[in-house]
Amino acid sequence: MFGIGSRDLGIDLGTANTLVYAKGKGVIVREPSVVALQTDTKQIVAVGNDARNMIGRTPGNIIATRPMKDGVIADYETTATMIKYYIKQATKGTSSFLSSKPYVMVCVPSGITAVERRAVIDATRQAGARDAYPIEEPFAAAIGANLPVWEPTGSMVVDIGGGTTEVAIISLGGIVTSESLRIAGDEMDDAIVAYIRKQYNLLIGDRTSEMIKMEIGSAGDTDDIPNLEIRGRDLLTGLPKTIEITAKEIADALKDTVYAIVDTVKSTLEKTPPELAADIMDRGIVLTGGGALLRNLDKVISKETNMPVIIAENPLDCVAIGTGLALDHIHLFKNK
Numbered sequence: 001m002f003g004i005g006s007r008d009l010g011i012d013l014g015t016a017n018t019l020v021y022a023k024g025k026g027v028i029v030r031e032p033s034v035v036a037l038q039t040d041t042k043q044i045v046a047v048g049n050d051a052r053n054m055i056g057r058t059p060g061n062i063i064a065t066r067p068m069k070d071g072v073i074a075d076y077e078t079t080a081t082m083i084k085y086y087i088k089q090a091t092k093g094t095s096s097f098l099s100s101k102p103y104v105m106v107c108v109p110s111g112i113t114a115v116e117r118r119a120v121i122d123a124t125r126q127a128g129a130r131d132a133y134p135i136e137e138p139f140a141a142a143i144g145a146n147l148p149v150w151e152p153t154g155s156m157v158v159d160i161g162g163g164t165t166e167v168a169i170i171s172l173g174g175i176v177t178s179e180s181l182r183i184a185g186d187e188m189d190d191a192i193v194a195y196i197r198k199q200y201n202l203l204i205g206d207r208t209s210e211m212i213k214m215e216i217g218s219a220g221d222t223d224d225i226p227n228l229e230i231r232g233r234d235l236l237t238g239l240p241k242t243i244e245i246t247a248k249e250i251a252d253a254l255k256d257t258v259y260a261i262v263d264t265v266k267s268t269l270e271k272t273p274p275e276l277a278a279d280i281m282d283r284g285i286v287l288t289g290g291g292a293l294l295r296n297l298d299k300v301i302s303k304e305t306n307m308p309v310i311i312a313e314n315p316l317d318c319v320a321i322g323t324g325l326a327l328d329h330i331h332l333f334k335n336k
């Protein structure tokens with residue numbers, strides 16, 4: 001018997017954001033997956049929001065890095081330290097932390113290799129978990145979006161995060177078919193950087209491109225979206241420069257990424273057994289993850305698939321909520 005208790009945690013270890021869900025409390029930590037390190041000693045200077053504010057603004061002796069890339073661990077030691085910091089933050093005040101470590105349910109992309117999966121389990125244990133149980137991200141997203149995952153009915157979830165887009169058809173507590181694409185929100189940001197550089201010879205940072213995406217980005221129609229003034233460094237003069245860009249330009253820059261996501265949704269639907277496809281037709285495709293907030297993405301997916309598409313409530317929190325709620329079914333998950 002596991003004896004899951006209130007100290008146990010669900011962690012959405014994301015490429016862009018890390019969220020921690022505590023049983024009975026909900027999401028109690030929501031911070032960017034960023035760590036700032038001393039370049040020479042590799043000592044941690046800051047984690048989360050504090051570290052994110054340093055991106056692109058660090059002096060030579062400090063670097064702000066994202067230890068997760070494309071949904072998997074790119075820098076093992078830094079990821080373990082980051083998880084440790086968040087577990088500590090989530091369990092502070094609960095005096096039992098040292099005497100009784102938490103069980104942790106942690107999400108992993110569905111397309112992960114055995115080695116990548118092992119790294120997540122080991123890093124979470126090293127970070128102070130009593131034991132770690134991986135749950136596939138789209139399954140967690142579906143639980144968090146309140147879909148009837150345990151029932152004999154088809155549900156379809158598209159989780160668009162920073163590094164990965166996970167598409168899955170779920171029925172009877174399992175993933176029937178899924179596809180994982182290592183293209184999502186980060187790729188959209190990169191596409192904006194590349195467009196501005198090519199079109200205007202202007203270099204902008206990752207934070208600026210993400211801000212542009214959130215402010216005026218659209219997967220389709222751009223009517224009624226105002227222009228935006230942005231600042232960067234002119235590559236010809238080397239000096240700061242301000243330009244005005246239109247939503248139409250940004251929509252064009254995002255097109256390839258958007259259609260890579262749409263094609264993955266379509267090819268997953270093509271592999272779906274007909275009975276389940278009929279269920280999905282009734283209930284609709286549910287979008288989760290921060291990428292679900294890209295303007296008009298729901299409309300474009302709906303038009304391209306002829307299916308109803310719904311954006312989950314609190315799309316950024318679905319994976320964390322689902323990971324936490326899955327603690328009640330921890331015996332169904334393997335810790336190897």
Ligand SMILES: Nc1ncnc2c1ncn2[C@@H]1O[C@H](COP(=O)(O)OP(=O)(O)OP(=O)(O)O)[C@@H](O)[C@H]1O
Nearest residue numbers: 014015016017161162163164185289290291293294
């Ligand atoms: N309003 C918005 N419009 C467009 N994109 C958004 C919006 N809000 C957040 N995002 C994007 O959502 C992404 C982060 O989503 P989320 O936190 O679900 O990802 P993650 O879980 O960290 O990543 P992954 O699942 O790939 O490991 C970022 O790329 C962010 O820019």
